[in-house]
Structure formats: structure tokens, C-alpha cells
Amino acid sequence: MFPKEIERIISGLQYTKDKVGCSGDEVYLFENKFVLKVSTDSLRLQREKERNDWISQYIPGPKSICYLNENNKHYYFRTFLVGESLISPRLLGNPQELTDILVDVVKKLRSLDDKACPFASSDNFGTDFVHGDLCLPNIYINANNEFVGFIDLDNSGLGDKWYDYAWLLWSMEYNLKTARFNEVLLDKLGISFNKEKYEKYLPLENRKQLKSNE
Structure with a gap:
């Protein structure tokens, strides 16, 4: 269902699909450990990753794990914000x-x-x-x-x-x-x-x- 690089990390974890938000992205939550955003809009996800990476140098925030492009879909995988x-x-x-x-x-x-x-x-x-x-x-x-x-x-x-x-x-x-x-x-x-x-x-x-x- 997900790219192999991500499947290796989430193996054995349960997930739920988040219904909050209006971007149209698919958002999956993995046991309060990871968040995966899936979109056909590469620009928005790339922008989010770049900005998360820059901001996290200075203040708390989610950490990027990987960004992948596979089968015309874009995957942004990051840590879950516990709170x-x-x-x-x-x-x-x-x-x-x-x-x-x-x-x-x-x-x-x-x-x-x-x-x-x-x-x-x-x-x-x-x-x-x-x-x-x-x-x-x-x-x-x-x-x-x-x-x-x-x-x-x-x-x-x-x-x-x-x-x-x-x-x-x-x-x-x-x-x-x-x-x-x-x-x-x-x-x-x-x-x-x-x-x-x-x-x-x-x-x-x-x-x-x-x-x-x-």
C-alpha cells in the first residue's frame, strides 16, 4: 500500500486515517509515532517538508523522515507531534x-x-x-x-x-x-x-x- 522504504519503518504498527483538514491530502497516523501525507500535489508537500526542516533548527516541531515520489503520488513521512x-x-x-x-x-x-x-x-x-x-x-x-x-x-x-x-x-x-x-x-x-x-x-x-x- 505504501512505498517499501516507509513500509519497513511502519511494519507492525496500526494506523488510522485522519479526517481533519481541507487540503485533499490523505493523512495516515501510525500509533502516535509517525504521520504520512500522501498527495498528488508535489509542490505543497515539498514546501511543507522544506519549511519543517528549516523551522526545526530553531524551535520544536516534527522531524522529517523521508519524501518519496512513487506511482504519480508524493509521500511525506515525518514524526508525530505528541500533544x-x-x-x-x-x-x-x-x-x-x-x-x-x-x-x-x-x-x-x-x-x-x-x-x-x-x-x-x-x-x-x-x-x-x-x-x-x-x-x-x-x-x-x-x-x-x-x-x-x-x-x-x-x-x-x-x-x-x-x-x-x-x-x-x-x-x-x-x-x-x-x-x-x-x-x-x-x-x-x-x-x-x-x-x-x-x-x-x-x-x-x-x-x-x-x-x-x-
Whole structure:
């Protein structure tokens, strides 16, 4: 079913197929040890691997094992991030704690601003390091609320940090079903809300989703 190089590593392991995400990739989880992404889109998977490899030099994150091309399919095989995403019931039930965690997450991103990132984010322009899809499901922590890594980094690179902030605020409001804690987070970060950039980077259809939550 999978390339022989990968089969040798996963031999004897059970797997489940992950249904989270909207990229269209097939994602297989192997007993909280490995993740395999299978796609016909080589560019996206290559971008994700390159960015994971670069970022993991500086902050925690998944480790790449191999990237293969076989039978017109592309396979990106990496380690599993042991922890929980920020949409876990424990965290959504404690928004104040969630905002404290996000302050640390943003600090991790800002620590990459001066690392001479060789990539550019495709959807915005600037000199800050951006994740490119900074939503709660793409951020992982351990049981002690310590950051363990990001996933879905294929659009990360140099850009405008407000691109990330806009999507993070949207994700908070969408998952918490209130905008109340957006201001709490911005206050903790010492950032003023930038309505112009928020609306610039967040598509109208996503803003409409928030209104449907009200």
C-alpha cells in the first residue's frame, strides 16, 4: 500500500486515517509515532517538508523522515507531534489559559524573525516570519501547556505578521464562539487591533462565518 522504504519503518504498527483538514491530502497516523501525507500535489508537500526542516533548527516541531515520489503520488513521512492541538475541549473550556499559551506561541514565531528565513509566504509580503495558517488546530502543546510544534507549514515564510494575527483572531472567535478573548490576547501581546489588515487578509466568506456563529 505504501512505498517499501516507509513500509519497513511502519511494519507492525496500526494506523488510522485522519479526517481533519481541507487540503485533499490523505493523512495516515501510525500509533502516535509517525504521520504520512500522501498527495498528488508535489509542490505543497515539498514546501511543507522544506519549511519543517528549516523551522526545526530553531524551535520544536516534527522531524522529517523521508519524501518519496512513487506511482504519480508524493509521500511525506515525518514524526508525530505528541500533544494536543489548541482546539482540545480542555483549552476551549478555559479561554484565559488559552490566551496565555498563545502569547508563548507568538513569541516562538517572533523569535524566527531574525533567522534569515530563505522562504517567502505566498499570500502576503513583509519581513516577519509567518506560519501562513495560524489557526488553533495547527498549534500543539504538551500536558504542561508547553509548545511542542506547528503543523501545516507549507505556506510559512517571510511575510506580514498581521496575516497570522488575522487568522489567529478568526480561529479564536470561530472556535470559542465569541470575540471577547481576541481583545484579551491582543492586550497580553501589547498589540493594537488593525482593522485594515484584519479585513485585508481575512476573506469575506470567513468573516461571514463568524456572523453565523452569533
